[in-house]
Amino acid sequence: MPRSLRIEKENGVYHIINRGNYRQDLFINEGAHAAFEKCLFEACEKCEWVLEGFCVMTNHFHLVVRTPKGNLIYGMKWLQSTFANRYHHYRKVHGKLFQGRYKSLIVAEGSHLGALLHYVHLNPVRASMVSVDQLKDYRWSSFWYLFNKRKRPDFLDCSGGLEAAGGLADTPKGRDQYLSYLKWLSEEDAAQKEMAFEKMCRGWALGTKDFKKALLEEVEDDNEPVDQPEKVPRYDGERLREANELRWEMLLEKGLSAIGKDTKSISGDLKSADWKVTLACLLKLKTSATNVWITQQLNMGTPDAVSRYVSEFRTSGGDQKMPFKELTTKVMT
Structure with missing residues (x-):
């Protein structure tokens, strides 16, 4: 909630x-x-x-x-x-x-x-x-x-x-x-x-964007594995939308760094690139990030495409494999 x-x-x-x-x-x-x-x-x-x-x-x-x-x-x-x-x-x-x-x-x-x-x-x-x-x-x-x-x-x-x-x-x-x-x-x-x-x-x-990000990092104490979207940390109220999006951005930055990707990779690689789908799945499981936001940040085409890619990834067991779990640990700690 x-x-x-x-x-x-x-x-x-x-x-x-x-x-x-x-x-x-x-x-x-x-x-x-x-x-x-x-x-x-x-x-x-x-x-x-x-x-x-x-x-x-x-x-x-x-x-x-x-x-x-x-x-x-x-x-x-x-x-x-x-x-x-x-x-x-x-x-x-x-x-x-x-x-x-x-x-x-x-x-x-x-x-x-x-x-x-x-x-x-x-x-x-x-x-x-x-x-x-x-x-x-x-x-x-x-x-x-x-x-x-x-x-x-x-x-x-x-x-x-x-x-x-x-x-x-x-x-x-x-x-x-x-x-x-x-x-x-x-x-x-x-x-x-x-x-x-x-x-x-x-x-x-x-304060500045960096000030706000530092604050959010301090309150990120809920690092247990979370699989149900309704249990993902999400701050309530329209006025706190900025806090939610800053949190998503922080985790995305950590994810890109962990897999050695950057903004050039986002624009240059395929919309359905494996690493993009992996990060999209992580964001869906660990945050309340919307498909629209993920689509824009990772250049994945359409929100419906994000849902499809993530669903296929999970159906194939990708979120249960060691590489995904190791990436999750790096991003969430």
Whole structure:
């Protein structure tokens, strides 16, 4: 069955988002904002998180959290359940508070983390709640704490945004320069596009293709022989299609390397070449790769042809012979 892609890493950095159930306004007044911030800060202390940034709006929140102990799932469960219990007790209401578990994207260090912090800090501006000039007065954000240094808790690290805006110092001058930078950024659609603002809440990871591949390699723990397609690891949801295809690509690259083939061989050899059929069979057994994807990657003609070639290969016992098993071991380990 499909499964969620949940990655917990020691010292991992995450963008976490959740909304009120049915997108209802959840943080309806200063008291609700303050109560959530209190729970968030308690979670950071309890789990020893580093809070890189946050912004609490009226019906949703954004958190940028570093987890030195790799305990994101435990910490988020505690944070949301504790806030919900307190909210219900105080308001004498019942029912589901958040729209779901929460969404988390693991984030690459450097420019991707910096762009995310800019995105989070500019949330109230994009929602037309404040202007950029008023941003430092928006109370429920790490940007407010940037300008109120003495009130920062020890676990709140406000240096990321400053560093990403040009290595600015955490001084009155540096903070003013960061505000000017955000004002420029808020007016520059091209710069926002380059930083991929529109993708900050999509998918499962923010980073380069190599970064994502490395993450998938870390979670590839299910290396037992798998013969039934329905038991093959496949990450659920349209938003995780990229993770599935990256996994298929990684295994295909390992397979090509193991048999001494390359992209020239793919285009130059027969569509029904034995080595192509062998790799296609391996991909069908060990991944949820579609016939369409395999056809395109291995230049095998049509999706129906892939099905036919693989079926004939298995009927002849090719997948039970030692060469196939040895190749499978090389690719899957």
